[in-house]
Amino acid sequence: MKRDWLPLLLIPALMIGALPLIGSPASWVTLTVAGLAMGLMIFIMASGLTLTFGLMDVLNFGHGAFIAVGAFVAASVMLALAPWMTADSIWLNLAAIGPAVLAAMVVSGVLGLAFERVIVRPVYGQHLKQILVTTGGLIVAEQLLKVIWGPDQITLSRPTALRGAFLFGDVAIEKYRVLAVAVGLVVFAALALTLNRTRIGLLIRAGVENGEMVEALGYRIRRLFVGVFVVGSALAGLGGAMWGLYQETVTAAIGAQVAVLVFIVIIIGGLGSVGGCFVGALLVGLTANYIGFLAPKVALGSNILLMALVLLWRPQGLYPVAKR
Amino acid sequence: MLRSILSDDLPRSRWLALALLAILVGLAVAPFLFPGAKSLNVAAKICVFIVLAASFDLLLGYTGIVSFAHTMFFGIGAYGVAISLTRMGAGWDAVAVGTVAGLVVAIVLATVIGLFSLRVRTIFFAMITLAVASAFAILASQLSDLTGGEDGLNYRLPAVLRSSFSFGDTWFGVRLNGRLLDYYLVYGASLVLILILLRIVNSPFGSVLMAIRENPFRAEAIGYRTVVYRTIASCIAAATAALAGALLALWSSQTNPDTTLSFDIMVDILLMVVIGGMGTMYGAVIGAVLLVFAQNYLQDLLAIANKALVGVPLLANLFHPDRWLLWLGVAFILCVYFFPTGIVGRLRQKR
Numbered sequence: 001m002k003r004d005w006l007p008l009l010l011i012p013a014l015m016i017g018a019l020p021l022i023g024s025p026a027s028w029v030t031l032t033v034a035g036l037a038m039g040l041m042i043f044i045m046a047s048g049l050t051l052t053f054g055l056m057d058v059l060n061f062g063h064g065a066f067i068a069v070g071a072f073v074a075a076s077v078m079l080a081l082a083p084w085m086t087a088d089s090i091w092l093n094l095a096a097i098g099p100a101v102l103a104a105m106v107v108s109g110v111l112g113l114a115f116e117r118v119i120v121r122p123v124y125g126q127h128l129k130q131i132l133v134t135t136g137g138l139i140v141a142e143q144l145l146k147v148i149w150g151p152d153q154i155t156l157s158r159p160t161a162l163r164g165a166f167l168f169g170d171v172a173i174e175k176y177r178v179l180a181v182a183v184g185l186v187v188f189a190a191l192a193l194t195l196n197r198t199r200i201g202l203l204i205r206a207g208v209e210n211g212e213m214v215e216a217l218g219y220r221i222r223r224l225f226v227g228v229f230v231v232g233s234a235l236a237g238l239g240g241a242m243w244g245l246y247q248e249t250v251t252a253a254i255g256a257q258v259a260v261l262v263f264i265v266i267i268i269g270g271l272g273s274v275g276g277c278f279v280g281a282l283l284v285g286l287t288a289n290y291i292g293f294l295a296p297k298v299a300l301g302s303n304i305l306l307m308a309l310v311l312l313w314r315p316q317g318l319y320p321v322a323k324r
Numbered sequence: 325m326l327r328s329i330l331s332d333d334l335p336r337s338r339w340l341a342l343a344l345l346a347i348l349v350g351l352a353v354a355p356f357l358f359p360g361a362k363s364l365n366v367a368a369k370i371c372v373f374i375v376l377a378a379s380f381d382l383l384l385g386y387t388g389i390v391s392f393a394h395t396m397f398f399g400i401g402a403y404g405v406a407i408s409l410t411r412m413g414a415g416w417d418a419v420a421v422g423t424v425a426g427l428v429v430a431i432v433l434a435t436v437i438g439l440f441s442l443r444v445r446t447i448f449f450a451m452i453t454l455a456v457a458s459a460f461a462i463l464a465s466q467l468s469d470l471t472g473g474e475d476g477l478n479y480r481l482p483a484v485l486r487s488s489f490s491f492g493d494t495w496f497g498v499r500l501n502g503r504l505l506d507y508y509l510v511y512g513a514s515l516v517l518i519l520i521l522l523r524i525v526n527s528p529f530g531s532v533l534m535a536i537r538e539n540p541f542r543a544e545a546i547g548y549r550t551v552v553y554r555t556i557a558s559c560i561a562a563a564t565a566a567l568a569g570a571l572l573a574l575w576s577s578q579t580n581p582d583t584t585l586s587f588d589i590m591v592d593i594l595l596m597v598v599i600g601g602m603g604t605m606y607g608a609v610i611g612a613v614l615l616v617f618a619q620n621y622l623q624d625l626l627a628i629a630n631k632a633l634v635g636v637p638l639l640a641n642l643f644h645p646d647r648w649l650l651w652l653g654v655a656f657i658l659c660v661y662f663f664p665t666g667i668v669g670r671l672r673q674k675r
Contacts (some may be wrong), residue, residue: 059447122661129660131390131450132598136657139591143650147641256587260458263451271447297466304459308451311440 007279007318014283018290024172031144037177039285040184041246045239046262046269046277047191048232054208054272054321056225058120059127062134063236063262064255067143069111070104070237071244071254072149075156077103085159093159097245104241105234112233116226138256145252153251156244180242187235188278195274204228208272208321266305268310270317279318280310331518331526335606344606347613349387351511355504356496368507370616371514377596377608378521379564384392384594385602386525387557388537389446392590393437393453396460397562399585400433401426401569406477407470414480423570427563434562438555461585476482481506485574510571517564522605524560533557536601562632591649595656601666610667615652622648628631 015032022028049063077100078085084096090241119137123129157163158176165172195201207214207221215221244250265284269276284303291302310318327334335341350357354367378392404426405419412418441452464471471477481502483489489502498504524530536545536550544550573579574597583589600611629643641647663670 059451061450119657127447128384128388128390129664132660133448133657135591135594136653136660139653140650140657143647143653147638147644147647147650150641151646257458260455264455267448267451267455299461301459304456307455308440310669315443 004319007214007276009228010318011279011282011286014286014290018286021294022290024170026172027293029171030173031293032286033177033181034171035286035289036282037180037184037246037285038288039282040188041180041239041242042258042261042265043278043287044184044187044242045236045258046265046281047187047274048235049262050229050266050269050274050277051204051208051228051271052225052232053206053266055211055221056124057127058124058130058225059271060115060120060134061131062115062119062137063232064139064257065115065138066108066112066233066236066255067240067243067258067262068142068145068252068255070108071250072145072154072252073107073237074100074104074241075154075244075250076149078156079154083246085157088160093161096159101238101241104237108240109230109234110239113226114234116229120229137219138259142252142255147167151252151253152155153249156248156250158248162245176246180246183238183242187238191274200224200227200230202282261303264307266317268307268317270314270319270321272321273317274317276317276319283310306318331519331523333522333526333605340606340610340668340671343610343671347609348515350509355507356498359498364503364507366616366620368575369572370613371510372568372575372598373592373612373616374609375517375571376512376565377593377600377612378518378605379561379568380480380593381597381602381605381608382521382525382533382557382561382564384597385604385607386530386537387400387515387533389442389517389554389558390450391453391558391561392450392653393457393460394561394565394593395585395587395589396453396457396570397430397434397565397590399432399460399464400580401566402573402579402584403464403471403477403569404429404566405570405573406479409479409481409573410477414482416482419482419570419574422573423567426566426570430562433558434559435555438558439551442554442558443551457585457590458587461581461587464585465581472580474581476578478578481574481577485509485577506575510575513567513571517567518605518609519659520633521564525605529553529556537603562614595652597666599659599666601668601670603665604668607668609665614667618648618652622651626651 017023018031019028022031045063045067049060053059053098077095081096081099084092087093114285115137119133120130123133162176162179165174166178193201195205203219203221203224204213207224211221240254240258243254247254265280266277268280268283269278283306287302287306288299292299326495335344337596347597351367351371355364358367376394376398380391382390383389383394401423404424405422408418408422411637412421436457437449441449465474467473470491479485484502485506486502490500490503491505492500494500525533526622531551532543532548533546535546536553543553552633569584572584576583596611596615597608598603600609601607623645626648627645628644630640630645633643642650659666
């Protein structure tokens with residue numbers, strides 16, 4: 001199959017195009033790293049959503065709930081381990097973040113399993129009901145978060161080792177963003193390897209292309225789907241935890257806020273395509289940061305503009321999934 | 325006579341007819357039956373939300389598309405009137421200009437969004453409207469020169485609608501002032517809008533919408549351009565929502581993002597239509613009444629439960645008065661599963 005490289009070229013094109021507009025190379029580097037970090041965090045949260053849609057034609061409007069749960073669980077663990085967080089040792093800091101992130105992923109994953117059972121399973125194949133029921137799930141989940149953690153926002157400070165920035169001459173790069181980029185790339189590599197090099201990945205890709213055929217060959221696509229749903233929820237939890245540390249505050253509304261960005265990303269990428277989701281997330285992250293620097297007033301509309309432009313070019317998104 | 329007013333869409337259930345009659349009469353005599361600023365406010369809110377929910381039902385229930393941008397159009401209507409009343413002074417010309425401007429913006433925006441996203445799949449529409457609406461809400465709070473930012477706008481209503489205006493003494497113990505006139509303006513306009521919507525959904529055009537809801541491919545095959553019909557439906561819904569917004573702005577003399585643009589309002593409308601019953605205008609009416617009541621009075625009930633459970637740690641939080649949305653959310657999910665036709669559907673079944 002011929003690879004479609006054109007959308008991939010958009011990312012360097014956007015970066016190079018922004019350079020003369022921004023002027024100073026130092027701030028350009030800072031903004032680019034910030035944009036990549038933001039984009040990769042969004043990618044982590046969006047990848048599971050786009051896969052579940054591709055595989056089972058299920059669009060989960062409650063995806064934001066997993067993001068919020070991840071953020072809250074991670075915040076609680078980190079607050080409990082506060083002495084380690086403030087210690088002046090990178091190992092102790094990581095010893096606090098590690099369990100926090102792990103707990104966030106486990107709890108969102110388990111929640112994903114329950115959500116799939118209770119909320120999503122009865123409404124397969126009915127888009128209207130899916131949208132309604134998963135939105136209802138989001139409402140209930142958001143309220144339950146307020147029941148458990150209280151209605152106020154939680155302030156969260158980054159551990160000592162991740163505060164401040166690396167300085168290279170004029171160029172300042174926040175340490176946390178470097179970590180976010182690293183984690184995002186690891187997740188992308190892991191996903192790409194699983195999808196392209198393993199048997200399960202092969203089945204998932206086949207399921208996205210033609211689910212009935214995979215079933216006819218004797219594989220239980222339902223079980224596959226539950227697995228993908230749980231992994232996607234866990235990734236959303238991971239992304240939520242990272243986003244919470246990035247913003248340094250956690251509120252119950254975080255899920256719904258980030259979910260909007262996630263939706264824009266998977267529309268841009270083409271519903272169901274992980275590669276498209278990756279490209280879309282980077283484009284959204286970079287545009288948000290560049291425009292935020294150039295014209296802060298219109299920054300919030302920039303994502304919508306980007307989405308409109310992409311859809312004018314390719315109405316089904318950058319990498320449309322073949323069957324639809 | 326009654327048949328033609330209701331566009332031949334009778335309630336078809338004795339209890340439903342009784343409920344609708346109670347709402348119609350109750351709202352008409354509300355200022356005299358329950359005097360007081362708070363209850364009048366609740367009654368006016370019910371009128372506005374009935375129109376808003378009914379226009380949303382045109383999309384969700386009749387055409388089968390989910391829009392998360394309905395509050396955006398509601399807000400556009402409200403801000404249209406609010407901005408023109410702030411800028412042009414408290415006259416009827418300002419009200420007219422604001423309403424028309426709001427209508428035009430709403431219809432243009434609905435057309436653009438519709439042509440962009442309804443071509444592909446309805447699920448696209450849901451996501452794109454969500455994105456556009458949230459961007460719009462943030463934009464409205466950013467452009468503080470025009471919209472007053474987070475605080476919104478406070479403005480003076482036309483003189484006839486202010487409480488200082490009086491057109492007689494008291495009648496059944498109620499002062500005949502501008503607020504009373506304002507209430508009946510809202511009530512009358514809402515009633516007319518509902519009847520127009522009833523007319524639309526029971527016209528041949530409405531039948532095409534329902535055909536698209538049931539089977540878009542078949543509708544297309546018969547020769548109806550589904551994109552065009554869906555876009556027109558979303559324009560009508562947007563225009564009606566903008567009018568509802570203008571009514572709210574005319575009633576409350578203040579407009580801010582929380583009461584017109586927030587996602588909470590969107591959730592409220594969704595709950596109203598689904599719990600009341602999708603695919604019938606009467607469902608939206610019943611749902612709106614129930615939900616506005618629940619918002620204002622369920623909290624009191626929860627407060628009682630909260631007091632009783634004050635010793636139990638998690639349960640007490642579960643019944644905290646601010647958590648009323650939790651219980652309605654659960655009711656919403658149960659409704660989608662077990663009563664997809666909502667209250668009205670249930671009532672019509674057992675005749």
